[in-house]
Amino acid sequence: MRVHLLGRTLPCWLLLTFALLIQSAPSVASGKESGEKPPEPPEITWKNWNSDLFTEAKAGNRYVLLDLYAKWCHWCHFMEERTYAHPVIRGLVQKHYIAVKADQDANPDLASRYGDWGWPATIVFDPDGNEVAKFQGFLRPSAMAQILDTVANHPDQVPQLKPEPAIARSTSVYLSKAQRQQMLKLMDETYDAEHAGWGRRLKFLQPDVLEFALGQAERGDKRTAKKLEATLDAALALMDPVWGGVYQYSHKRDWSAPHFEKIIWSQSQTIRIYTRAHALFGKAEYLDAAQRVYTYLITHLQSPEGAFYASQDADIDAKLLGIDFYGLNAQERIELGRMPPIDKSLYARENGWAISGLLTLYKATDDKAVLGSAIKAAEWIVEHRMMPDGGFRHGENDRGGPYLSDSLDMARAMLDLYMATGEGRWLLLSAQTGDFISRNFKHDTAGFVTTKAPIAKSGAFLKPYLNIEENSRLARYANLLHRTLGKKRFHDMADHAMRYLTSEAITSRRRFLLGVVLADEEIAIEPAHIMVVGAKSDERAKQLHTAALKLPLAYRRIDWWDPAKGPMLNADIEYPPLDEPAAFACANQICSLPVSDPAKLAGTVRKIMRQRVSQRPSQ
Secondary structure, eight states: OOOEETTEEOOOHHHHHHHHHOSOOOOOOOOOOSSOOOOOOOOOOOBOOOTTHHHHHHHHTOEEEEEEEOTTOHHHHHIIIIITTSHHHHHHHHHHEEEEEEETTTOHHHHHHHGGGOSSEEEEEOTTSOEEEEEESOOOHHHHHHHHHHHHHOGGGSOOOOOOOOOOOOSOSSOOHHHHHHHHHHHHHTBOTTTOSBSSSSBOOOHHHHHHHHHHHHTTOHHHHHHHHHHHHHHGGGBOTTTOOBOSEESSTTSOSEEOOEEHHHHHHHHHHHHHHHHHHOOHHHHHHHHHHHHHIIIIIBOTTSOBOSEEOSOSSSSSOHHHHTTSOHHHHHHHOOOOOEEOOOOHHHHHHHHHHHHHHHHHHOOHHHHHHHHHHHHHHHHHHBOTTSOBOSSSSOSSOOBHHHHHHHHHHHHHHHHHHOOHHHHHHHHHHHHHHHHHHBOSSSSBOSBSSOSOSSGGGGSOOOOHHHHHHHHHHHHHHHHHHOOHHHHHHHHHHHHHHTSHHHHTSSSOOHHHHHHHHHHTSOOEEEEEESOTTOHHHHHHHHHHHHSOOSSEEEEEEOGGGOSOSSOSSOOOOOSSOEEEEEETTEEOOOBOOGGGHHHHHHHHHTTOOOOSOOO
16 A cells, blocks of 8 residues: 555555665465474564564664554554464564564654554664664555565665755745745646546545635635635545544545545544635535534534544454445444444544634534534643643553653644634643743754654654644644734744744755744735724623624634633734724724624734735745
């Protein structure tokens, strides 16, 4: 299996090189042999990832074999049942390797480092902790035998891995015109005109690509709008017609062959993208798709405490696969009495994704049940995963960490909650977590590392690792927090992330970097700013706030100030005393006249947005 991620299909040249070089690898073919059959080697004894792995490996002169899997992953199950169960593989592992198995959902540091290799990811390390080989997806026993034998017995024939580029600091916060054009050219080249969607093999909803396309379409780009609409129409084939929820991807270009895992990332991003698309195109089926994913979340992935579980498996077991189960109608599923298992881990990162996705739906629909679900999840995570210094743990018992993604995605969720509710406590909590991120994850050169504690203290892990997608999300979050709270330290956070993202070491890569483009666009200009002034108990103020939330603007700052509750958290503009609630649209420290009619707010905001001035230097 080859996994198509981030706009490119990662090559299997390394696997092919092994196959061509090694003619003496142990055979995995069945057949009769003369003499007595030797006893089969024992089943593989898997270890958990730990800080002493390479000390043990060096002492025993053994390689380390890492199987980085996901509980929901169809092909990970196949690796376990077909490849690692094979006696030849078991024998090679027993003789030469320390075998390590790690759940990527439970180990964000490993997942961030090796996410480009898809799941399962197979990583081989030498005894000193240096990466020897990396492979993506399902490996047949024959291929795995070649790899394990070559590494252990013919190390001189192992192709050298390309080293990671050094972390560099750009002289500019902004992308150059040439850098931006290069990124957009890749997006244009990889669009599948025949079947829709970006990418030519596996088909899935790619959030940053679709969000960028939404922004272009909202600005009147008809060509991009046509591609976007075709993609969203085609991707509806990934929806479970019975329970709701969205499958992760299709392994056929025409979207007709879904793999049936339902992970929280896909659910949250589908809600967000289809809700925005409904506002743009007015298609009822788009809003219906978002609402059916929400129904799936609260029916199947919401814990009794209100937080959200991590995922649902693609298959029930090796005998009853997703393709069979998800073909059943509602009654047949009930009568079967079994369903694909749910990973009931309650992670901060995954709940941050879910909360932000739900709030997008709430802002568009004013459905108080959706808001209630988001708040309930946030309150549980804050109580059970937030640390005293403002950061977030990942789960109940983390191996390492803390990890950047948990604090980052919960910080963004709390900023979204502030805008959705007008409650200042969420903004202050978000800022507290933002400060934690700055203290614990800031790299000296540029950008932010994925984990505070090193994964190991040898080999490849001596060099800090920065994840592009995490830094893109961080730049966007820190910029919006700076715009909302008015604190320069958060502007500096965004600047530090962007100087990593705009470096040539990052922008020269042939991969989708639309998250970087989105961050670049947002940092260059103020968000649309709407301030509601009025008592939180006043129905007229509530209606104005609801109207502000419903505006189809992705990049916006919404404040709600109740003068009776004390001073504004960010008093960047002074508002006059009023006899009735009103809303103001502001840009460049210039505000509109007060608007008391919710129906007139959208037009006022459009006019004032023309006052926004780009901070990007001329190029």
